[in-house]
Structure formats: structure tokens, C-alpha cells
Amino acid sequence: MKTRAQIVKTSYYLPSKRFTNEEYFDIFPESKGDSNLSKIGIKERRIVEEDELASDLAVKAAEKLINEHAIDRSSIDFVLFCAQEFDYYTPTTACLIQDRLNLPKECGALDFNLGCSGFVYGLSIAKGLIESVGVKNVLLLTASTLTKTFHPKDKSSRFVFGDGAAATLVSNTGNEEGIGQFVFGTDGSGYDKIIIKDGGARNKISDTSSVDKYDDFGNQHSDDKFLMKGSAIFNFSVRTVPKMILELLEKSNLKEDEIDLYIFHQANQFLLQTLQRIMEIPDEKFYIHYELVGNTVSSTIPIALNQALKEKRVSKGQRVMLVAFGVGLSWSGTTITI
């Protein structure tokens, strides 16, 4: 039997609190008449409570996965936790998650810090652990509580993002195909395109950290809050994603018609449709699941994959290309066989 890493099951968890467009327009009435905003393709997002942590969302997603699919906890021999908001400076949050989920003490546990590209990177680590190290079942958890970091008057970020977590079981199935080739990319010179500038080791919180700043469109932020430079990220995406797809097809020795479905990081519907038009991907092969979730950072791809399977947009034996890109700047792509 071959050693082959494959995604076996997925589940996800969204916080119960909804933040609808109606509530958004109550805060930003000046945006209400902007009919172009509908191109973003969102109606509501889920938002965490102040005392709810990324690890809490991840544990709930994992419990759902374990219960929905009757997974034996003792069979999990590695847990990976991808987030940008961890419980403590130290220890590693994945260690606490091992205990909270009652996973065996023989289980490895590792945090890694990545944003929108995190899920695909996580799959590459899981594949390496299974196919090179001999691990059998990897629990890959992705979670984001990014909305906690927004300036209350940041009208761009508050529109496009939501919170959530996903749990994915990657196992050695021994099948002919599973998780395929990867391409990776990094451009750290773009580190300040998506950033929370103050509060980490580089810049401590100071008197100027909370001073309000405005961009060219009057959008508000401060150095202790999340900042995304929208037009720079748009350009990064249109330059990077089409190139990455072509590289991945070539590396995988695949033709476009051998991909049954494309699932991109669900940044927002407008960016996705722009990329789709550039790449001329037909609608039936392009999956968008954004309207009621928003951009949940590292969890958008597993959430969309879960929904695509539920909606039977893809079925057993078919091949899906996963394409992730964002903060870092960082990007990665892979193909998976369902």
C-alpha cells in the first residue's frame, strides 16, 4: 500500500453573533447609497465575543469534526494550529488544544503563524508528516478572530472580514492520489501591506499608537489596529495568482481541463471574480462561498471546500485546485483529489 496523505473530513465553526449589512450601514450611513459595494458580495459575517479566542473557535470546530464523523480521538497523532492570535506569549497554543480535545499524549502539537495562505501551508506540513515522517492522522486547525483588531471606524475591514475556524482531518489513506504538488511564494518586502504595526516585539504600544489616521479615501485606522492597503493587495493578487496557477499546473503535469473545481482563498467576491475573469475560468469550475461568512482568513478554503462537497459541486475522485494568498505577503497552491 502506498503512503498517501489525503483530506478525509472537514468541519467548521462560526461564532453565533451576526453582523449584518443593515447593522454595518447604521454605523457607516455614508456607504449605504454606494451600489458598487454589492460587488463585494457579502450580506453578513459572524463576529466573536470579546472573551472568545481563536483557540476556542478551533476547539469547537474540532469537536464538530470529531462528533460529526465519529473520529477516534486516540487515532490523532498530530495537531497543527494555524492562527495569528494565540492564547499566550508562551506556551504554544496547540499544546493546550491537545489537552482540551483529550488527544493522546503521544500526539505532536505545533502552532504556525500565517494568515490567508495558512491552510495550504498546513496541508503541506501535514503531507510531509504523513508521507515522510510516518504520522497517520493530522488534525489541521485554522482559526481567526481578526475582527477584534479592527479600528471601530475601519469601514473596509469591517465590511469584508468575518471570524471563524475550520478543522480538517488529513490521513494516510494509501490511495493512488491525495494531496498533490505544491507551489509556495513569499514577498516579505510587502510586509506592511497588511499589518498591525504596534504591539508586537518590533514596535511597542506608545502614545502615538492609538492616534487616528486616514487613507486617501477617508478610511480610518491607527497603528495599534489592523490595516490592509486594499489597492496594493488587489495588485499583488492579480499579479501573483494567475502566475501561481500556471506554475502549479506545470509542476503537477496537469492541463486546465483536468481541474474539476477551483477554490481560491475567499478574500471577497469582487477580487475572486476579477481573478476568474483574468484566468477565464468557467463559472461551473469556480466556487465562491462568501456571502454569509465573509473573509475568515486561513479558514476560507476549508469552509468553502466543506460547502462545495455538501452542494455536490465536487465529488469523490475529482480534483480541486486550492489557491491561497495574502498577508506576509505569502502565497501557496496545491491540488487535492477528493
Add this chain to the structure above:
Amino acid sequence: MEINEFIQNIENEIAGLESGTLAPDTDYRDIDQWSSMYALIIMAMIVIKYKVTLTGEDLKNTNTVRELFEYVKSKV
């Protein structure tokens, strides 16, 4: 590449912008719909139709539709 077609392409993409609103010498920021979203829609139209990627700086350096058109034309 022709300016009337360029204008038509912008007007087609921006919701609520009636045909004939923009003229070559219109300052494209000086209309009601102008917002960060509007800027992204123009950038997207230009990359899809003309395969030119504009930066925020490129946009800042142009004011009228004609200036934007000439800039894109020089990059095609």
C-alpha cells in the same frame, strides 16, 4: 485602443453610472460614486481588458479620464 471604448468600459462596470456621464476631460474622481471601491473597479477593468496593472500611485498621478487612458495606452 480608443478613448470612447475606454469610457464605455468604465461606465459598464460602475453601478449607477449612466452612459454619457464621463467625457474625456471629466475628472473621474469628481463624480458621486467615487470611493475606494470605484478605484478598485477601474483597476480591475483595466487589468482584465488591457492587461495593465495600475498602482494606487498611478491613479493618483492622473486626474481626467483622458490622462488615465493615455497612461494605460502607454503601458499596453
